[in-house]
Amino acid sequence: MRAYLPIAVVVAALAAVPLVVHSNVALNFLVVALLIALAGQGWNILGGYGGQYSFGHAAFFGTGAYVTAVLQVRYGVNAWVGFIAGIAAAAAVGAFIGALVFRARLRGSYFALVTLAFAEVLRIVASVAPITGAGVGTLIKLDLRAGALQFDSRAVFYWVILALVAVSLVIAQLLERSRFGAWLIAVRENEDAARALGVDATMVKLGAMTLSAAITGAAGCFYAQYFLFVDAGIAYGTWISIQALLTPIVGGAGTVFGPLLGALVVKAFGEGAKVIAGDAPGLDLIAYGAALILVIAFARRGVMGAIADVRKWLMRRPASSSSPAREAIHG
Amino acid sequence: MLSPVILIPAILNGLLTGAVYALIALGLTLIYGVLHIINFAHGALLSAAMFAAFFAFHQFGLDPYVAAFLLAPAFFAFGYALQRLVIGPASHGDDRNMLLVTLGIAIVVENALLYAFRADTRTIDVPYAFQTIDFGVAFLAVPRVIGFAAAFAVALLLWVIMNLTDAGKAIRAVAKEKLGAELVGIDVAHIYAMTFGLGTACVAVAACLLIPTYYVNPNVGDAFVLVAFTIVVLGGMGSVPGALIGGLIVGVVESLSGLFLGESLGQIGIFLIFIAVLLVRPNGLFGAKA
Numbered sequence: 001m002r003a004y005l006p007i008a009v010v011v012a013a014l015a016a017v018p019l020v021v022h023s024n025v026a027l028n029f030l031v032v033a034l035l036i037a038l039a040g041q042g043w044n045i046l047g048g049y050g051g052q053y054s055f056g057h058a059a060f061f062g063t064g065a066y067v068t069a070v071l072q073v074r075y076g077v078n079a080w081v082g083f084i085a086g087i088a089a090a091a092a093v094g095a096f097i098g099a100l101v102f103r104a105r106l107r108g109s110y111f112a113l114v115t116l117a118f119a120e121v122l123r124i125v126a127s128v129a130p131i132t133g134a135g136v137g138t139l140i141k142l143d144l145r146a147g148a149l150q151f152d153s154r155a156v157f158y159w160v161i162l163a164l165v166a167v168s169l170v171i172a173q174l175l176e177r178s179r180f181g182a183w184l185i186a187v188r189e190n191e192d193a194a195r196a197l198g199v200d201a202t203m204v205k206l207g208a209m210t211l212s213a214a215i216t217g218a219a220g221c222f223y224a225q226y227f228l229f230v231d232a233g234i235a236y237g238t239w240i241s242i243q244a245l246l247t248p249i250v251g252g253a254g255t256v257f258g259p260l261l262g263a264l265v266v267k268a269f270g271e272g273a274k275v276i277a278g279d280a281p282g283l284d285l286i287a288y289g290a291a292l293i294l295v296i297a298f299a300r301r302g303v304m305g306a307i308a309d310v311r312k313w314l315m316r317r318p319a320s321s322s323s324p325a326r327e328a329i330h331g
Numbered sequence: 332m333l334s335p336v337i338l339i340p341a342i343l344n345g346l347l348t349g350a351v352y353a354l355i356a357l358g359l360t361l362i363y364g365v366l367h368i369i370n371f372a373h374g375a376l377l378s379a380a381m382f383a384a385f386f387a388f389h390q391f392g393l394d395p396y397v398a399a400f401l402l403a404p405a406f407f408a409f410g411y412a413l414q415r416l417v418i419g420p421a422s423h424g425d426d427r428n429m430l431l432v433t434l435g436i437a438i439v440v441e442n443a444l445l446y447a448f449r450a451d452t453r454t455i456d457v458p459y460a461f462q463t464i465d466f467g468v469a470f471l472a473v474p475r476v477i478g479f480a481a482a483f484a485v486a487l488l489l490w491v492i493m494n495l496t497d498a499g500k501a502i503r504a505v506a507k508e509k510l511g512a513e514l515v516g517i518d519v520a521h522i523y524a525m526t527f528g529l530g531t532a533c534v535a536v537a538a539c540l541l542i543p544t545y546y547v548n549p550n551v552g553d554a555f556v557l558v559a560f561t562i563v564v565l566g567g568m569g570s571v572p573g574a575l576i577g578g579l580i581v582g583v584v585e586s587l588s589g590l591f592l593g594e595s596l597g598q599i600g601i602f603l604i605f606i607a608v609l610l611v612r613p614n615g616l617f618g619a620k621a
Contacts, residue, residue: 053427055371055434104610109369112430113560114609120557121602242438249431282445282549289438296428296435297421 003173010257011166018155027154031226033267034161035219039240040247040259041168042216047245048253049172049181050208051188055112056119057244059097060090060213062126062235064220069138069230070131079149083221090217091210098209102202107191116241123236137231140224149225161222165260168215172256175211184208185254216244239285246288250295252304261303266291340469341586347475349582350482351540355555356562356574357486358533364569365506365526368426371433372413374556375440376531380406380538381547382444388455388542395457396477399539403532410531415524444549452548460543478540485536486575489529493571502526506569558585561605567614 014034018027039061046052068086071077077085097118106114126132133139144152151157175181183204186194195201220240224230234240243266248254251262269291270284277283299306355377362370380402387398413436422428463470493499504512505522513519537555545551562581566573581601588600 051427053430100606100610106609108426109363109367109430110609112371113369113564114606117557117560117602117605117609121599121606124599124602242434245431280446281450282442285442286439286446289435289442292435292438293417293421293432296431300423300428 003177004170007166007169007173007256010260011162011169014162015159018158024154027158029267029271031154031158031161033263034158034165034260035222035226036243036247036267037260037263038161038165038168038222039216039219039244040251040263041165041172042212042214042219043244044172044212044248044253044255044259045175045215046205046208046212048248048255048258049175049188050184050205050212052107052205052209053112053245054115054212054241055245056115056117056241057212057216058236058238058241059115059119059122060094060216061220061223061240061244062119062122062230062232063093063213064090064217065224065230065235066126066132066138066220068221068224069140072140073138074131078147079225080147083149083218083225086221086224087214087218090220091214094213094217095206095210098206098213102205102209119236119238119241123232126236127232132230132232135231137229137234140228140230142228150228157226161226164218164222168218169256169260171211171215176256180204180207188254242285242288246292248302250291250302252302255302255304258302258304265303337590340471341590342583343466343469343471344475345583345586346579347471347479347582348586349579350479351537351578352555352558352562352582353575353578354482354485354533354537354540356559356566356578357489357571358530358537359556359559360563360566360569360571360574361489361533362527362530363563364571365502366429366523368429368433369560370527370530371430372436372440373530373534373559374550374552375437375444376406376410377534377538377552377555378444378547378549379440379552380535381542381545381551382448383535384539384542385453385455385547388457395455395539395542396481399481399536402535402539406535407528407532409528411524411528413531414527415520418527419520419523441549441552448549450548452546454546455542457543472544474540474543478544481536481540483575485533486571489533490571492529498525557605558601561601561608564605565608 014030017030021027039057042060043054043057047054064086066086067089068079068082071082071085072079097115101111101114128134142150144150149160151160175184183194183199186197186199187201187204191201220235223234247262247266248259249262250266251260252258266288269287273283273287295302301308355373359370359373362368362373383402383405384395384398387393387402388395393401417436418429418432421432457474459473462473464473464476491499493503501512501517501522502525504515504517505519505526509519512522541555558581562574562577565580566575566577581604584604585601592600
């Protein structure tokens with residue numbers, strides 16, 4: 001259970017935030033950061049632990065968002081049911097794409113490219129298909145009841161997304177300590193060697209992609225409930241594909257807390273850029289792109305890696321600095 | 332079903348557009364052939380080059396076809412510097428990192444353009460934009476015919492560089508056997524940067540060929556580059572003739588599916604080809620080694 005203690009501490013600390021902070025702007029910032037952390041945790045399962053860099057996680061985010069919205073608006077399905085259905089649909093899309101792609105043994109650049117293409121196909125389809133509201137998008141009717149998964153207080157939304165993030169952290173922690181996780185990491189480090197040792201790499205990657213899609217899909221479902229509006233550019237747009245990969249890489253890919261940490265850093269960085277240079281379209285994304293390049297150049301293991309390095313440095317320091325003192329005493 | 336009067340011009344126009352697509356794809360396939368990564372910054376660089384061509388015309392009255400002779404070396408230098416100073420050092424020789432760095436560059440360039448010029452769509456007015464030539468079976472727009480000829484001229488030039496110069500030999504050596512090339516004294520970092528520069532120069536020329544008949548906005552490159560990805564995959568990653576033939580095929584497919592399915596669904600036709608080829612024949616139709 002000790003492995004889960006840090007998760008409990010972090011989640012409890014974050015849960016207390018709305019009790020202290022009442023500013024809607026600040027809470028909104030945190031809700032969006034957690035939303036991106038959740039989408040990023042999805043990417044992290046496949047990309048961070050599995051080494052399969054998807055450039056098209058929008059495919060899962062968008063499916064979750066659209067299924068949640070369309071089921072409610074067009075079929076009168078309850079929002080909670082829609083939410084679950086959205087996650088299931090995203091997982092199904094992940095399994096479908098994964099089955100096609102991994103069976104064709106696409107890796108590296110090819111994998112990035114084909115995931116990007118799938119997200120684009122879905123975006124184009126969603127922007128013309130009548131069921132998604134085509135170019136107009138889908139608007140969920142305002143209905144501020146817990147039964148409709150809508151709340152008039154931002155704090156409650158915050159706790160909902162925090163709960164989802166907490167679940168995703170536990171999933172990542174479970175994965176890290178499981179046999180399946182070990183297989184997945186083996187595939188990341190050397191797929192051919194893993195296969196030679198009897199790991200069914202295709203099935204492992206497929207499983208990871210399904211799980212990954214479900215988690216990022218959940219972020220999409222939440223987006224739909226929080227903003228009550230979905231269109232093709234939002235749901236299947238490149239912005240979410242970029243954020244989903246950016247947050248774990250900045251925070252530390254293949255670590256439990258990487259995406260959460262990365263999301264907070266990335267969002268703060270984007271807001272900071274806006275404060276410095278004024279709010280203008282594109283500015284936050286310039287900051288994100290620069291952050292991506294800088295992290296890869298100077299901190300390959302992200303913020304989590306930097307923390308580990310600092311800790312190692314601190315552990316070593318007392319030993320070396322105390323030796324002259326010890327010499328003085330004993331000498 | 333359709334009379335040849337409609338079909339033949341559609342096919343010919345598809346071929347003309349396809350040649351310019353092929354030029355963009357040529358840059359992409361060249362970079363893949365040597366660096367073994369997909370350059371995700373290709374589209375953003377195309378947008379940047381189109382803006383450069385736009386301002387060359389607007390500020391200095393420079394005809395795009397003249398500007399091509401200035402922009403190609405300028406973008407060669409830019410691409411060279413980008414690989415030598417940013418992509419190379421930042422990615423520490425890891426392919427996955429390189430992929431992410433090119434994505435980062437794409438995000439920065441595209442949004443810097445958005446920040447500087449807003450999302451407005453701009454066009455230039457050249458006197459020959461609407462002139463046509465009568466080829467007997469069809470009237471074809473002058474800028475498209477020039478684009479077709481120029482794209483092939485650049486492809487020929489590239490072939491000459493690759494096959495008849497020492498730099499080209501060194502590039503091919505690095506593409507085939509990096510370690511061996513290093514052992515005989517080839518500066519691999521320099522060759523990588525040269526290749527990236529050449530690929531970027533292709534994009535600059537393509538931008539000048541596109542601008543007379545097309546519009547420019549900060550993410551105009553995206554549409555072209557997804558098409559270029561398709562072409563490169565279709566023709567086989569790293570294969571130059573594959574890129575040329577793939578470009579022509581995709582140009583015709585787009586033109587015909589646009590005719591039958593309408594503009595927005597026409598794009599899907601290309602993506603479906605793309606996904607199908609990747610899944611069924613990831614080495615491309617012409618079987619270049621991936």
